[in-house]
Amino acid sequence: MREQKKATAVAAPERELRPPSYWPFVAPALIVVLAVIVFPWVFTIWMSFNEWKVGSPTTFVGLTNYLRLPNDPRFVEAVWHTLVYTALSVLLPLLLGTFAAVVFHQRFPMRGFLRGIFIMPMMATPVAIALVWTMMFHPQLGVLNYLLSLAGIPPQLWVFHPATVIPSLVLVETWQWTPLVMLIVLGGLAAIPIEPYESARIDGANFWQMFRYITLPLITPFLFIAAMIRMIDAVKSFDIIFAITQGGPGSASETINLYLYSVAFIYYDLGYGSAIAVVFFVLIVALAAALLHLRQRTHWAEIGAGA
Template sequence: MSTLAEPAEVAAGGEPQREWRPRSYWPFVTPALIVVLAVIIFPWLFTIWMSLHEWKVGSPTTFVGLANYLRLPSDPRFVESVGHTLVYTALSVLLPLILGTLAAIVFHARFPLRGFLRGLFILPMMATPVAIALVWTMMFHPQLGILNYLLSLVGLPAQLWVFHPATVIPSLVLVETWQWTPLVMLIVLGGLAAIPAEPYESAEIDGANLWQVFRYITLPLITPFIFIAAMIRMIDAVKSFDIIFAITQGGPGSASETINLYLYSVAFIYYDIGYASAIAVVFFALIIALAAVLLHLRQRLQWSEIGSGA
């Protein structure tokens, strides 16, 4: 196939001038491919290679095949960390979705100082995680923390918060919810702004109440935005490290040790690089599986909406 363009114009000598075009797009794509290979693909291939070896810092590397992966189910700390990760992720996704959607509905209405209050509401999202962790660590203090002081004002007993195995994960979820509910609010608020006014006008003519308007008009139309927020929050929560590490370091004991924290301990405390690489590969597969589940649910919901509309 010719790479030359059709004659654009005729020169003075009677010969047509032809526009030059490159024979391939590869010269333009190759630099990006090199960057992707160097930054993403090669590190993952090297991680998979390390997971197939017994590699401890200071010791020779030995090929062990799938031994590191077969070791995972019999590792009680890894199994426990998987449970902690799933519980932490589920709560850190569900609570911001509910509260963020409610906040979006509230801030979508018109009232005085709405813009100023929106700005205040999104401030937690702008703070650095370590600074947030240090502030909440002081608030969680059993004797000097403000949270127990507030509980005492309403006659409730003081709590140990992050210093007790039964309350440490809910306490960490409280910090996560406080910081990332504004993100969900902004995403859902964009969905509310995109809804046309005609459905609400029709519902008002038909005499629908507020709950019926929300249930049959608002909620179905903002569901795609809620799924986007859920996807972002799920990926962020399942790999959360900084806040948990800064507040509890996985404690008390290992009560708040997620996969990320256990991976850090294996790699940088016990220096078992091969086993840590196997944990990293399984951790990545878990993130992909959770994202695939959300995408599948979104796809089924989309087809259900189309079928019901038909």
């Protein structure tokens, strides 16, 4: 027995030095990741340091493309449009989705059927949604202006006026993605125990007080998740905006995504377009990091308050 234990102890280090046997299974996935994700980004960064237009040779220009961005009024305007569009497209679905989740969390007849109706906009394809809303936004024939006329409100130009085009596009975004926020918040509401509410009722708390001091703090992590998903999706929104306005009227609704598309695939300035893509990626990472930092600070504040 002692000799077997010694032989096992001697063989154990040899077994640890063997090459891992899982590499044949990991290698194909690693190759795909390198080919599909890593290489395109490395190539994009390399292109951003070059002046490269379709049909002309590549010329290394260093940081010239990046230094050109702050002096490009159209790019600066696109950044501002992107931030405004993203902020509204996150805030409104959060508010309306939370309200809808609280409503659908209650028990009432046909609740399941109405939930299914409510989440249907989320299932539609963006281009189909854009076509339907384009007809609804029509100044003369659109149903929205007809509904306004019933309330005695004068007709609006909606997506055909620079002052109202972004709010109108946010309306479409809110209509489509409020159900997603509702589903996420409903998951948080379902996880809340009933004991705090029973104690609050005994103490005489009303509905608003229970929502303010019990429901809202407990669903805050779910709201952060919903906000991050909506932020990443809204900041890179392209299909609905392009299908409805194509960045118009003029450039009043042109976001970074649309400007990048114009530079790279209409003007064929691939070097400058690559620089915009890199800055756009950095902006998305910065916004996501800001939300994560805010979530982490809120988390520690909750722990400190609980202690």
